[in-house]
Amino acid sequence: MNALTAKGLRKSYGAAQVVCGVDLAVAPGECFGLLGPNGAGKTTTLKLCLGLIQPDAGEIELLGEPVPRRAREARARVGVVPQFDNLDPDFTVAENLRVFGRYFGMRPREVEARVPGLLEFAGLAGRGEAKISALSGGMKRRLTLARALVNDPQLLFMDEPTTGLDPQARHLIWERLRRLTQEGRTLVLTTHFMEEAERLCQRLAIMDHGRIIAQGSPRSLIAEHIEPQVVEVHGNGYEAWMERARALAPRVERAGDTVFVYADDIDPVLRALAGETQLAYLHRQASLEDVFLKLTGRDLRD
């Protein structure tokens, strides 16, 4: 049985179709990533899966419970890390955990027993009495993660868990998330960081305009959707060179003043570039980001 199944999920707000026919299946113990540009419908999909909003159509099963009908029962075994921290500013670090545990109907003693372990997990051992306003962005994020674990959930939803964090803080969160999967918990996260998705997720779905446009492991998505070699070219005369590249490689794209050349066999492109003195270039392996940009386009999303 899947930890999370969604079939034919639809949600509109007025004339705007935010989610139009999403199918998802997340296996127990898996780390599943939902990728997409801003406004793709990721957050709405998560809210639908949690039963916080009613779908216009479709079926959801979360940990064996039909949602939204039995969303309450499902949420008792689920943790949520929202996109924007909503820790309680009137409480200390430890009080945030205690008060949150009570929302799950946990006994005071049960919650109290979990607090030291959660503080340790958040890297906040000894900081239990600190005020929320005294925490850094990374600490707040870790506390939000610890708060989501107060009810010992089988599955965690995380909406952009590392957005706005510096690299040190981000790596620490990644390490904690891997620890959670090792404990056998299922993770469902949204992100627009390809590096995050590649590092953490066994399986990914790329979402745009309310639809899932590709699904699979990070490697299989790269293998399936994009040529493996890339050369990025910029400098004087890149426009003229772009025309030449079209004869040498199957796919040539331009973003601003940079030309992206994709090919299975990149040697002819590199040989042609060797003679150019005005152009700077970078040769690398294709990544998930290339797949993402190919599928969702290079236009800005605001």
Next chain:
Amino acid sequence: MRWIPVWRRNMLVWRKLFAASVLTNLADPLIMLFGLGYGLGALMPSIEGMSYIMFFAAGQLCTATMFTASFESMFSGFSRMHGQKTWDAILYAPLLIDDVVAGEIMWAASKAWLTGSTILGVVLVFGLADSPLLALLALPVAFLVGLAFSAVGLIMTVLARGWDFFSFYMTLVMTPMMMISGVFFPAERLPAPMLAVAQALPLYHGVELVRPLIAGRLPEAIALHLLVLLGYAAAGYFLAIRFARRRFAE
């Protein structure tokens, strides 16, 4: 009873900020009570057979209860719902928006009750009540007044798009209501249409219950007054839940 953790969360915060909270909720109405009651009262003949401060005490008890309930459910409630996103966090747990609304209304009513009952305590200590035993019956009335205004206030909160929204309710509803509900002078002095408006609103019925209790007699038409207060509380509760569901479905 799922609303209890929500109520408890607000109570714990209140306990932390106890001093400031007590000052605004109690000092203000008590200064008014003694300032107006003794100051203005010295110039007044007795009203309905009681001293002015005794007359005004009942009105001030209900008004202060109304204000505490309204401020808590509107300004503090909106800050929790909109600014701090505390409600969003609570909804990740196995609680529904209905539980949050119920917890918020019960909390604001509890806090308002504390204001009302403390004023009653002061009234008793200063010997302003003829029969302390009868006056104690004002305690459940104060809770009911708190419940009615908390529920109505929470409707405003879940409908509000910004802080300005509350000024309309405060200025256009609460202030005129305070003037016509028999708080400062007997409402029966008002022109008939105005009295009818007062009688359609909850504050008047709170005052009509509390004033005789402080004067040492049982109120008339108890059932009617209680029903109006209960009606506002119940209607407010259901409407607040309805609008809250709509807001949080977005």
